[in-house]
Amino acid sequence: MTGYEYYKPKTIEEAIKLMGSLEGARYIAGGTDVMVLLRQKKIAPRCMISLRNIADLTRIDIKDGLRVGSAVTHSAIEENEHIKKRYSALNDATTHLGSRQIRNVATIGGNICNAAPSADTACPLLVLDARAIIAGPKGAREVDLDDFFLGPGSTALEKDEIVKEFVMPPFDENTGSAYIKHTRRQAMDLPILGVAARITISVKDESEVRCRDMFCTIDSISNILSRLKEEGLKCEDARIAMGVVAPRPIRAKKAEAALKGKIVSPELFEEIGNIAAGEAQPRDSIRGEAWYRSEMIRVLTKRALIKAIDRVIRPDEAIYPERLW
């Protein structure tokens, strides 16, 4: 590992100015991706510009939606009760990302700017309609997260630009979300694939108690879906995103459209899983083969959607233990 200079700016403006004036410089947040690349000799920056001392990048703001600074650690997101309740998919991702030690230093901005197809926070941010607020030498701009990822390791960031924060709209109590990370083992592993879902439902007043009761039984997903169909539970809006099934994390937009306005049923969820699988372009890799990923998209799309519905129907996990979907 060669030597490099290390800078610790206190403001975004200072960081951008440094980046413009120093040759061979690179931003570093938690360093859990950058330092691996450095040790593998894949990069050799002459200077590192740390983003960790910039107060404006480390805030979580829950007024009028959600704003998460790019240098917020995964641990800080994991511990935020509001995010857990209202932006559950993001909590799911941070809870299962790396080890406790990694989560304590690694940041959401680093995860997104590194742009790995397996980045765990990418799919949750996509289904939560996140926009990246970007600061650069020419001023600030906003990019929809769906337009941010260009390919493996490639983003819409231009020269010297910094992601300041991720902004998400507010969601009402009829909206729930979930992220399911499919790994070979439970402890510290990158996903074979990941699926996130957000769903807004409407349920008739007289059906509410029956729906809550059915989620408390030990029953198969198909049986629960059949009973939800009998109760007329309707999907008003939906988002589905998939990771490690294409060169970048993607939305399953055809599957989302096919869900909107429909009564939930086993047949519908089967169809949605198939449509989502058709929108992916999985490949063979050391973690899993393409055919297996396609099969698992069908399974996990269904599971993520029903987990999101469960979170609307039974918002208080303290009373009802979480099911193993």
Ligand SMILES: Cc1cc2nc3c(=O)[nH]c(=O)nc-3n(C[C@H](O)[C@H](O)[C@H](O)COP(=O)(O)OP(=O)(O)OC[C@H]3O[C@@H](n4cnc5c(N)ncnc54)[C@H](O)[C@@H]3O)c2cc1C
């Ligand atoms: C042991 C281990 C386990 C891991 N497990 C997982 C896992 O389960 N799931 C997962 O998704 N990842 C995992 N990772 C990868 C990594 O921890 C995450 O991607 C992490 O979120 C990166 O954040 P960071 O702050 O450390 O980024 P850094 O390494 O500091 O930066 C990553 C990249 O983003 C750029 N960057 C950082 N912040 C900004 C910004 N605000 N604006 C512009 N550019 C920026 C940097 O220049 C760099 O190119 C793991 C890594 C290790 C070492």
